[in-house]
Amino acid sequence: MKAHNSKKVIQYSYxxxxxxxxxxxxxxxxxxxxxxxxxKKY
Structure with a gap:
């Protein structure tokens, strides 16, 4: 779930x-x- 949130943050910041x-x-x-x-997650 946290990795998904990080991806979203990157998309929004982009x-x-x-x-x-x-x-x-x-x-x-x-x-x-x-x-x-x-x-770090993987």
Whole structure:
């Protein structure tokens, strides 16, 4: 369930990034944080 949530967060942060709410740095931080959480699960 948590991995699913992380995927959703990445998708939403990507959308916000595309729209321009998040800048590149914020997006990278979110993606790295949730990406690392995903990797730890497996």
């Amino acid at each position: 959308l916000f990034h595309k729209i321009g709410i998040l800048d590149d740095e914020q997006y990278k931080q979110i993606e790295e944080y949730h990406g690392l959480k995903e990797k």
